[in-house]
Amino acid sequence: GAGVSQSPSNKVTEKGKDVELRCDPISGHTALYWYRQRLGQGLEFLIYFQGNSAPDKSGLPSDRFSAERTGESVSTLTIQRTQQEDSAVYLCASSSGGLAGLQETQYFGPGTRLLVL
Amino acid sequence: QQQVKQSPQSLIVQKGGISIINCAYENTAFDYFPWYQQFPGKGPALLIAIRPDVSEKKEGRFTISFNKSAKQFSLHIMDSQPGDSATYFCAASVTGGFKTIFGAGTRLFVKA
Numbered sequence: 519g520a521g522v523s524q525s526p527s528n529k530v531t532e533k534g535k536d537v538e539l540r541c542d543p544i545s546g547h548t549a550l551y552w553y554r555q556r557l558g559q560g561l562e563f564l565i566y567f568q569g570n571s572a573p574d575k576s577g578l579p580s581d582r583f584s585a586e587r588t589g590e591s592v593s594t595l596t597i598q599r600t601q602q603e604d605s606a607v608y609l610c611a612s613s614s615g616g617l618a619g620l621q622e623t624q625y626f627g628p629g630t631r632l633l634v635l
Numbered sequence: 636q637q638q639v640k641q642s643p644q645s646l647i648v649q650k651g652g653i654s655i656i657n658c659a660y661e662n663t664a665f666d667y668f669p670w671y672q673q674f675p676g677k678g679p680a681l682l683i684a685i686r687p688d689v690s691e692k693k694e695g696r697f698t699i700s701f702n703k704s705a706k707q708f709s710l711h712i713m714d715s716q717p718g719d720s721a722t723y724f725c726a727a728s729v730t731g732g733f734k735t736i737f738g739a740g741t742r743l744f745v746k747a
Binding site for chain 2: 568
């Protein structure tokens with residue numbers, strides 16, 4: 519595709535419900551990242567996928583958060599039993615894959631704005 | 636050691652003025668330093684980037700100054716315009732590595 523797309527663009531949910539956020543990376547990009555951005559704050563790394571390697575989950579804040587990626591395409595971020603503190607913008611980015619000697623530019627999607635009531 | 640410290644948190648500049656945002660890092664393994672620009676409601680987008688083998692890189696009104704010995708780098712926006720009003724993030728990464736460390740961001744407002 520022309521860019522990274524994310525859906526839904528906005529999500530309002532009740533505390534305790536599960537939510538699923540979707541990211542479609544740029545075609546051919548093997549690397550995919552999820553970030554969380556709280557209002558007025560910086561980017562908080564959540565998880566990284568690179569090709570068929572095991573994902574780096576070191577940024578996931580709790581076991582309520584999980585993510586999957588099918589091959590080198592779509593990724594879904596799932597938040598179970600949502601809490602009010604989960605309210606944030608969830609950004610997805612993709613990049614060409616970290617080939618040796620290349621500098622990586624991350625291309626970001628527009629984000630999903632999650633509000634937990 | 637993985638942190639990138641960014642300042643100021645917010646900045647107000649008059650139209651035509653110079654906007655300066657500073658970042659500092661500790662990990663000497665970092666060898667790629669991009670700046671991202673984020674407009675409200677949008678994802679960040681790469682603005683300009685530098686490698687530590689040069690001390691300055693200029694693209695139009697945007698200049699990165701890099702001080703390797705001090706482990707600091709800064710973004711200068713010359714002739715700042717209201718359209719430059721956005722949040723700016725500095726970042727750092729290691730070639731071949733995957734994780735990019737972002738600064739906390741600077742909210743720039745350029746007054747017309």
